[in-house]
Amino acid sequence: MCGITGIYSTRGAVSPGLISAMTDAIIHRGPDDGGFFCDGPIAIGNRRLAIIDLSPGGHQPMAFTEGDMWMVYNGEVYNFIELRAELRAKGYQFNTQSDTEVVLKAFHAWGTDAFTRLRGMYAVAIWDKRTQTLTLARDPFGIKPLYIAQCGDDIVFGSELKSLRLHPEFPKELNASALSFYLSHMYVPEPHSIYAKVERLPQGHWMKLGPNGRTTGKFYNPEPPAAASKRSYGETVEELVHVMEESVKAHLVADVPVGVFLSGGVDSSIVVAMMRRAGVDNIKTFTIGFEGAFASYDERQYANIIAKHFQTDHQEIVVQPSIVSLLEDRLIQKFDEPFANPAALIADVLSEFTRSKVTVALSGVGADEFFAGYPRYQGMLIMDQFRRVPGWMIEAAQKALSAMPKSPDRRNWIERARRLFNATNVPASSRYEALTRFTGDLQVNSLMNPDIAQRVDGTSVLPGITTSDGHLLEQLLQLDRETYLPGDLLTYTDRASMTHSLEVRTPFCDIVVDKFARTVPANYKIRRNELKFILKDGFKTIVPPEVMFRPKKGFSVPIGEWLLGPLKPMLHDLLSIENLNKQYYIEPKRAREILTAFEAGEHQYAFLLWAILIFLLWDSRINSIS
Structure with missing residues (x-):
């Protein structure tokens, strides 16, 4: 795990001083080692957090044997041992035990097709001196960030905006559409950034910069929603357990201590259970407890049930945080864009505590987006059925709900019902956006300076949804995997952990898990109003049922x-x-x-x-x- 940054210039040689400063700006992402490389129009830099092959051989930037190719890389590739064997069979020799060298030589062997073979999380930049071409790539789920900005004649990129902003021609004009979305959803959606001329490389994409200009391509193309699997329910459950055990085992590869965030919820409990099945004897689990203003959100009792059941080395931190200091010191200073999900505050505190004990932690992030864990999915399916309800009945319900008192709690049944009925007669994409807004029916553009508001693109930043092909739920899951998951959850997971030099891995965000989840029928994911039904039912004999079937609480702060x-x-x-x-x-x-x-x-x-x-x-x- 590391942080990367770089400059591709069309005006000539790049200043070593600038790339050095840009690299130093992200030292928190990699305190173990660092370096940069300049070659004509290119400069690339890296800060290294040593996880696999702790020797100096893993130093970056890393050069291919002949020195005609250089790479900086942030992330981990979990199938690097298998890929190394395949490359050796093609005649490649290896000087280190690092996955970095495998990624570099895989690209030399297969070009951009190499990215289709990588199983892991990564953002990578590779400079080919022979063709004077820079290639950037980002993992299939956007676990690792990669920002790209046009700064005058330079294209500047990096893991965090704080590096890019050091460029003297960094474009600070705000993205009006991104600001509008942020005000109503509390995060900036992928592939946008808060800046108009700064983007994030989309998940599962590569980009080439060279003499012929800029080209992009999508290398991760998962199969579209398939027809109902021919497997029986029992066979599907059996494969689910196997897939999750295999994914967790793959995510354990490391030469440093590995722990796991344990919230006491379904997803992290499954990760702990699969670590035990994978043969990990001394599982280190980490939980955060609350007092004061957060006390009602303390879930240590459920985390303790899991820790006791699987006999983990369980450690807790109990906090009575000052929201003012948390806001100033953690959420504002450590995020380069406005980001308002308060869960990031807790992730930061937990990451700091966990890093004092281990260097890597597994997380249950992503399970909801692959196996249908949010009530809004049920809401969309219900609204899809409302098309059969007479219009006068819908209008009567809307009128009755509008007269009821409003609540700041989005989980309040009146607020949920209000959102459902108010969004009934709009297109599916707009309907879903309404369900995910935190601002109800308020038009947030009215809160913006008129000069800014008029620059808001009238089209939705969310991909389109149709209801005609019978795969509405899978479309909703895919939409969240493209927007909410990378833009919100994975963003704060990366920033909160990497600011403390902690690597967090997400076994649910895995190409093998994704491929399997797409074959699971919708009625296995939501059944009898039970969200993530197959996860809960499939693991009920492995994980204590009082944890598996308790109501989803989420993190709703006051x-x-x-x-x-x-x-x-x-x-x-x-x-x-x-x-x-x-x-x-x-x-x-x-x-x-x-x-x-x-x-x-x-x-x-x-x-x-x-x-x-x-x-x-x-x-x-x-x-x-x-």
Whole structure:
């Protein structure tokens, strides 16, 4: 695991001083080693966190034997031993035990087809001196980040925006559509960034930069939703357990200690169970407990059930955090873009604690997007059936719900029903976006400076959804795997862990698991209103049932209480007329109206104010001074 950065210039030689500074900016991602390489129009840099082959032989940038190809690489490839054997059979020789050397020589042997053979998480940059071509690539699920910016005559790339912003011509114009989506969803969707001229290389894609310009290609093309599998339910469960055991075992390859985040939920419990089945004797599990404002979200009792059942070396950290210090020190300073999912705060604290004991941790992230773990999937399936309900009945329900009191809790049954009925008569893509918004029916563009709002692209940033082919659920899962998973969950997993030099691996985000999950019929994933049914039912004899079948709780923090309590002084300072008039993006009068309404009892605005607060902090602490 590492961090990478680089420059491809059309104006001539690149400054060694610039690439050195860009590399040093991400030293937290790789404190064990670092280096950079310059060659005419190219400069690439790397910071290394040694995980596989701890010797100096894994130093990057790494050169091919003849020195005609150089690479920097962030991530892990779990099938590197098999690939190395295949390459040896083709005549390649190896000087290290690292997966880095295997990736480099695989590209030399197969070109971009090499990426179709890699099983793992990665962002890679390879410079071919023979063709004067730079190739960038990113793993199939976007586990590892890779930003790309056009800075004058240079194309600059890297694992984090903090490296790119060091370029003297970094383009700071904001992406109006990304800002609009952020205000309503609390994250910036892939492949966009908060900046108009900065993008993220899409998951499962490569990009070539060279004398012939820029070309891109998609190397990960999973099969479309298949017809119902011919396997019986029992056979499907048997294969599920085998696939998960094999995936977890593959994700254990390392030359350093490996642990696991244990939340006490279904997904992390399955990872622990599969570690035990894979033969790990001393499983180190890590859990965070809460006191104070977070106390109602403490799930240590369930984590302890799993730890005791599988006899793990279980360690807990109990925190009574100050939300003000968490916000300033962790969420704002460590994220390069506005990011408002409060779960990132907890991931940061847990990662810091875990890193004091191990260098690698497994996580259950991704299970919901592969096996249908969110209530909104049920909502979409229900709304699809509403097409058969007479219009007058829909209108009556909408009218009744509009008269009911509003709540800041998106899990409140009235709020869920309101979102369902209000989104009934709109296209499927817009319907799903409505279900995932934190702002209800409010048009967030009205909160933006009119000059910014008029630049918002009227089309949805989410891929299209149809309801005519019988695969609605699989389309929803794929949509979340392309947007919410990489843009939100994997983003905060990467930033929160790598800021503490901890590598987090996600066995559910795996090409073998993905291939299998696509063959599992929808009625195995959701059955009798039970989400992730096959996961829970399939592992009920392996994992204690009191954990497997307890209601999904999620992490819903008291945003409204924070804004009315410890964050109130900060909120009033940032949303003062004086401060709002100093910035360009948020429309002052409308923001003040929302604040006044919230403090008068309209608590449905809590998440919107939270998103505005994060954005204004980011703009003043990061964007305006970079």
